[in-house]
Amino acid sequence: MSARKRAAAAPAANGETGSWKATLPCNKAEAEQLQEEIGALALLDEPPVLMTSEPDPAQPDVWRLDAYFAGPPSAEMLAMLKSLAPSAAGQEPLVEQVEERDWVTLSQQGLEPIRAGRFFVHTPAHRDSVPADSIAFEIDAGRAFGTGQHETTSGCLVALSKLKDQGISVSNLIDLGTGTGLLAFAAMRLWPAARAAASDIDPVSIEVTEENAGINAVRLGRIRGQLELAVAAGLEHPRLRQRAPYDLIIANILAGPLIELAPSVSKALEAGGRLILAGLLDSQADAVAAAYRRHGLMQSFRVEHGEWPTLVMRKRRSLGWR
Structure with missing residues (x-):
């Protein structure tokens, strides 16, 4: 079963x-x-x-x-x-x-650890089983989505690992719809000198992210190497707009909102920047990718994870931000 x-x-x-x-x-x-x-x-x-x-x-x-x-x-x-x-x-x-x-x-119960790319995500019950060659995070099953169990989250972790393997450098990143903070934490471990932000429309998710940051030794703040948090729908927050343009945006949401956010997210991504899109079913991938192609992005690669693919796109031209 x-x-x-x-x-x-x-x-x-x-x-x-x-x-x-x-x-x-x-x-x-x-x-x-x-x-x-x-x-x-x-x-x-x-x-x-x-x-x-x-x-x-x-x-x-x-x-x-x-x-x-x-x-x-x-x-x-x-x-x-x-x-x-x-x-x-x-x-x-x-x-x-x-x-x-x-x-x-x-x-x-039943939440076994997840190995995805360079990462190992576990609950407190599996603290003693962390592989020595992994980047580990402890994420308790709790009030927000994003424990690494779902294919959308683990697909993003694999995508982040592949970008690092390709030698991609990141200096300014944001995790939209952060849930538990896991994807922001993962990106920060791969690019520790980057500026980093995470947002969610749900205030509870931001509270959970703060708690998980403490558990996983992630520093909160506004300078490089620290994570700034914001309650916001998409990029509609003054601080998030001020921090743009980003060279890495992670958006693990749902297909409908991803399509609606395509104009603002694409504008916030700098030329040559990468965008990770997840939360979409295989049957929705073409429509989501097309929405971003209309704004100057092209697909770099795709992570197949059951029925929930993860799309990694790159911006080929600048549309400006402000």
């Missing part, structure tokens, strides 16, 4: 004698989407831990969604859960009480 996880948060015990699980059927597309977005559940004071699994490999589009709550889920919570699996319309979640669990352990 294959499984994926989107741990919204690790809820604290609330005095109930046990934890609660709600189960719904879903399809593969819905399970994949949960790697990126968990809807209104993320706004709860104690969001559930969500897990998706493929019970029968012989039926590759039949998946299951399990949501673990710290207490009995309300009707409103169950309605939020049902909105994540439209294919199960008309079905009510199966709700059952389960034995008390350590929620941090639950959120990390």
Whole structure:
């Protein structure tokens, strides 16, 4: 049985004698989407831990969604859960009480370390298994997307490694939609003297990135070798505009926003700079690449990672920024 996880948060015990699980059927597309977005559940004071699994490999589009709550889920919570699996319309979640669990352990269950390019990404449970020849990061399964488990994140790590292998130098980089901060941290380890920034539209992601920076000895600040953080949609923040143009932009978001951001992202990239695009399905890659070609970028190479390719593009002409 294959499984994926989107741990919204690790809820604290609330005095109930046990934890609660709600189960719904879903399809593969819905399970994949949960790697990126968990809807209104993320706004709860104690969001559930969500897990998706493929019970029968012989039926590759039949998946299951399990949501673990710290207490009995309300009707409103169950309605939020049902909105994540439209294919199960008309079905009510199966709700059952389960034995008390350590929620941090639950959120990390099944999250094996990831080796991607030069990098080794692990949870606290695997601190003792770091290969000597790797660049390691400890990223806990928690409130933001980007633990390295999903193909979009690991594909970006491979792309960064390939750029370094090609002898590419980077002096000014930004990670758009940073999630946990992992991709910004990885780029900074490869180019430690670069100026670096990371942004996300979600304030929680920036909080998580700050926490992960402390865990992984990443310095925060505005000078070279430090990471500046900003809550922003795309590049719509005064500091991010002031820092442009960038010679490396990493954007692991979704296909729709990537296409919408093409004009501003392309303008913020200096001539000859590299752009890493991820969060798109194989069927969406041509449309995303075409959006950036219209702004003077050409594809350098592509990392194949299951159904989620990573595109690396290079800007061939300057369009100016301000």
